[in-house]
Amino acid sequence: MVWITICTERYDGLMSAETPTVGRPRAFDEETVLDRAAEVFWRHGYEGASLTALTGAMGINRPSLYATFGSKQELFQRAFARYHETQVARARAALEQPTAYTAIEAFLRSSADGLTAGDHPPGCLSVQGGLACSPENAGIAEILAAGRAATESVLEARLSRAADEGDLPPGMDARALARFVMALSEGHAVHAAAGARREDLQASVDIALQAVLPHS
């Protein structure tokens, strides 16, 4: 919801134009190089990702990058959007479980798995991309925060539905619970960035799930 508005507002006019019929054909696939760019941002953060590192990993040169994506900021937004489609979407899909408990468990487990998967950098681009930036790049931190807030909104919507269905422990607030789950997931991202093992994160999930059970 919030995310959608932000998405369309920011990306209108920035989406790739349709491929022209004449002229030298493009030698790279846009989504592929976006994935490579996302990995560099993921590993080094926005400000730590130099154009040299980006173009090197993407396998294209600077003029191609700028002709295609416009600027480093726009490239980041595109890469971040792609990251959402390919990575965050899995955790969100996990919310389609029948009960609040199973939805939260699936969310946290798939999140912990994604944070420690071997086929991409550890951690989460939404967190490592740039929690704190230099003043001229303050917009990057906002973009990332908006992405995280959007995921939290989806989580909250799912748990609100659960509350309506009487599927939450008595006295449990859906919004606070969504924030708790999201915060834990972000903390796991911080841990994963520092090299935490998957089992260690899952053990933390085990404990978190105790909080969702009704108490005596």
Add this chain to the structure above:
Amino acid sequence: MVWITICTERYDGLMSAETPTVGRPRAFDEETVLDRAAEVFWRHGYEGASLTALTGAMGINRPSLYATFGSKQELFQRAFARYHETQVARARAALEQPTAYTAIEAFLRSSADGLTAGDHPPGCLSVQGGLACSPENAGIAEILAAGRAATESVLEARLSRAADEGDLPPGMDARALARFVMALSEGHAVHAAAGARREDLQASVDIALQAVLPHS
């Protein structure tokens, strides 16, 4: 323990020399300017904090900075150590509560308070300083990770003691619980950096504490 070793290793020979008996006295207080430097690193991250911004906030000029601290990296280490003394120490002190439950509650509450205090930037320097850095600054991320790991070790030691005293819910692993508490605190730091309100974080703490209670 890990932290102590790392601390002494890194800081040996970097500590400020005793003030000389002759010559013009220093016009600034070392701890004061370190606090100012920590704020800049805190707000903008290591790489986002330029020397111009640092010297401006510290109220000294570059030659003085380099004569006193040696380099940007060493300045950061000193500022980070000072941050531990002034900020992190409060959360660690909260662990001196009689029971595991009250210790965890005090830790998380004072952490949430500190993350949203008005007299310094929101969030936590240990997290925002630089989760992901450019390759040449990879050491900064390691220093921060070591600091967080040290806090987690202290937490784990306290909870291990609680386990020995039979003060943990049955079947609860002290190490996993420490990681859970630490991860939640880090997630709260991420939230605080994005502008979360103190009450919102405390509501998340309320939920987390449910996990520490014994279950039916």
Add this chain to the structure above:
DNA sequence: TGGCCCTGTAACCGATCGGTACAAAAAGAG
């Protein structure tokens, strides 16, 4: 008073930053 050490300003260093000008190369259109 003579050193000594610090302070401030200022200018400068090589390297790297994000971002471009330009011409060769590769394709379709005629």
Add this chain to the structure above:
DNA sequence: CTCTTTTTGTACCGATCGGTTACAGGGCCA
């Protein structure tokens, strides 16, 4: 084949990065 169009590679732009030097004073002690 030539013209047009688009991408590609090289080489470069000004600005800023972290870090250093030079130097004219200023405060303190012996």
